[in-house]
Amino acid sequence: AQTVTQSQPEMSVQEAETVTLSCTYDTSESDYYLFWYKQPPSRQMILVIRQEAYKQQNATENRFSVNFQKAAKSFSLKISDSQLGDAAMYFCAYRRRVEYGNKLVFGAGTILRVKS
């Protein structure tokens, strides 16, 4: 079974600084998706960034970028120029690509606090 591990229960970052959230996963599959979701206090799940395993290039979305290391099964999220609105719980998630209807497997989450 696939598992996702987030080893940082909480992280803090100063406004305008950079922070990296860690995520490792375990799978025997070669084709899959990886995601980072943000859950602010409203509890609405928001997709931050998505990576397809067959793509070697790391995904980026404005201030958010990932370091995808397929061999090491590592998928960290870097947030640059942190803003107060980035404060939230962040979940790393995995989904098999093959077959329709596969579920997301979530990590335990990391609470990110942004200090002004």
Place this chain on the structure above:
Amino acid sequence: GAVVSQHPSWVICKSGTSVKIECRSLDFQATTMFWYRQFPKQSLMLMATSNEGSKATYEQGVEKDKFLINHASLTLSTLTVTSAHPEDSSFYICSAIPSGSRDTGELFFGEGSRLTVL
């Protein structure tokens, strides 16, 4: 992006009553939807996979008679918490996968429903 609407966003009920939560995909069809439960500061726990026109698949440890799931159309899945008790109080979230070629990997989430059982 695709929109999933969940209703009600919060509900308070008396112990022993049943509560229904709806999850609708507003601008796409979803053969598969998922129901999660989340406790404060914890991750989302998958309860069941809801498939249109067939029985839901429940995760181990989830009581199927307590949490009834119906996916009668390609845009609507419902979760009914039967004979609710205080321990059922939680935050429930649904998500949906667009059907067929519109599945690009991402799941779309509803806003969540906070259930409080008195």
